[in-house]
Amino acid sequence: KQEVTQIPAALSVPEGENLVLNCSFTDSAIYNLQWFRQDPGKGLTSLLLIQSSQREQTSGRLNASLDKSSGRSTLYIAASQPGDSATYLCAVPIQGAQKLVFGQGTRLTINP
Amino acid sequence: DAGVIQSPRHEVTEMGQEVTLRCKPISGHNSLFWYRQTMMRGLELLIYFNNNVPIDDSGMPEDRFSAKMPNASFSTLKIQPSEPRDSAVYFCASSLEGGQGGYEQYFGPGTRLTVT
Numbered sequence: 092k093q094e095v096t097q098i099p100a101a102l103s104v105p106e107g108e109n110l111v112l113n114c115s116f117t118d119s120a121i122y123n124l125q126w127f128r129q130d131p132g133k134g135l136t137s138l139l140l141i142q143s144s145q146r147e148q149t150s151g152r153l154n155a156s157l158d159k160s161s162g163r164s165t166l167y168i169a170a171s172q173p174g175d176s177a178t179y180l181c182a183v184p185i186q187g188a189q190k191l192v193f194g195q196g197t198r199l200t201i202n203p
Numbered sequence: 204d205a206g207v208i209q210s211p212r213h214e215v216t217e218m219g220q221e222v223t224l225r226c227k228p229i230s231g232h233n234s235l236f237w238y239r240q241t242m243m244r245g246l247e248l249l250i251y252f253n254n255n256v257p258i259d260d261s262g263m264p265e266d267r268f269s270a271k272m273p274n275a276s277f278s279t280l281k282i283q284p285s286e287p288r289d290s291a292v293y294f295c296a297s298s299l300e301g302g303q304g305g306y307e308q309y310f311g312p313g314t315r316l317t318v319t
Contacts, residue, residue, distance in 0.1 A: 125307065134207075134294060135310040180246070189234055189298070189306060190259055193246040 093118045093185045097194035105202050106173060112166040112197045114181035119159045121183045126155050126166050129178045129196070138179075139166070171201045205229075207311035209295050215317045221283040224314045227276055228297030236296040236308065237270055237280050246294075252278065253300060285318045292316070 094117045104110055114124070123142045127135040139148045139155040141164070147156040154167040164181055178198045182191040208227040216222055228235045236251040250260040252272045260270070267286070272278040282289055296310045 123306065127310075132315075134312040135296075137307055137309060140307045182246075184306065189236075189251060189253070189300065190248055191236075191308060192248075195245050 093121075093183060093192045095181060095183060095192050095194040097179075097181060097197050099197060100195065101198040101200075103200040103202060104171060106171060108171050109167065109169050110171055110199075112168070112179050112199070114164040114166070114194055116162045116164075116183050116192075118185070119162050121159065123184065124155075124157055124164050125182050125191070126153075126164075127180045127182065129180060131177075135180065168199075173201045173203050175199060176201045207295055207297055207309055209293075209311040209314050211314060212312060213315045213317075215319065216285055217319055218286055219284045220318075221281065222285045222289075222316060222318075224280040224293050224295075224316070226278045226280070226295030226311060228278070228295070229309055230276070232297035232299045232309075233275070234298045234300045234306075235272060235278050236298075237278070238294040238296065238310075240292045240294060240313070249280070282316075285316075287318045290316055290318050 096115045098113050125140045126138045128138050129135050141148045141157040152169040157164045178196040180193050180196040182193045184191050210225045234253045237249040238246050240246045249262045250270045255272045270280045292313045292315050294310050294313045296308045298306050298308045
C-alpha cells in the first residue's frame with residue numbers, strides 16, 4: 092500500500108529565505124509525482140509535475156526534485172515571499188497513473 | 204479556460220436530506236475525479252471516471268454515495284441520505300489521460316458541505 096508522508100507538518104520562516112519541503116513515499120514504482128498548493132478555504136493549484144523519468148522540474152522560484160530509488164521528493168522555494176504562505180501537498184498515483192495518494196501537507200508561513 | 208467548475212460552493216443541509224454536488228471538467232479532459240477532504244483523513248479519492256465510465260469507486264464510503272457522469276462535460280456526486288459525518292470539502296478534478304500533460308490533475312474550488 093502506497094503511503095505518502097510530508098515532514099514537517101508546519102514551517103515558519105522569515106521572508107527572503109530559501110526553504111525545502113520534503114515528501115516521501117513507500118512504493119518507488121510511481122508514474123509521476125505532483126506538487127500542489129492549497130490556500131485556506133480554496134482548492135488545490137498544481138505547481139509542478141515530475142515524470143518518473145525526470146530528476147527535477149522548475150517553475151519560476153520553485154524547483155522540485157525526484158529520487159525514486161530512495162522514495163523522496165523535495166520542493167525548493169527560493170527567496171520566499173509572504174504570498175508563498177499556504178499548505179503544500181505532494182501526491183503520487185497508484186494503480187497506473189490516475190488514482191492519487193496525497194500526503195498530509197506542510198503548512199508554510201512566510202513572515203514579513 | 205475556465206478551469207474545473209463546481210457548484211454549489213457551499214451547502215448546508217439537515218441530516219437525512221439528499222445532497223447533489225455538480226462538476227464541469229476542463230473541456231477536452233477525459234478523466235474526472237471526486238475527492239473528499241477532512242481534517243482527520245486529509246484528501247481521499249472517492250471515485251474516478253475515464254471517458255465517462257466509472258473506473259474505480261473503491262473510495263466511495265457506502266451506498267449512500269453515488270456518482271454519475273452522463274456526458275464528458277458534467278458529473279454529479281449524490282449523498283442520500285446525508286449524515287453529519289459527511290461534512291467535508293468535496294473536490295472535483297480532471298485530467299487528460301494520454302496527453303502531453305503527463306496526467307496532471309486540475310482541481311476545482313470545492314464544495315463545502317455541512318450536514319447538521
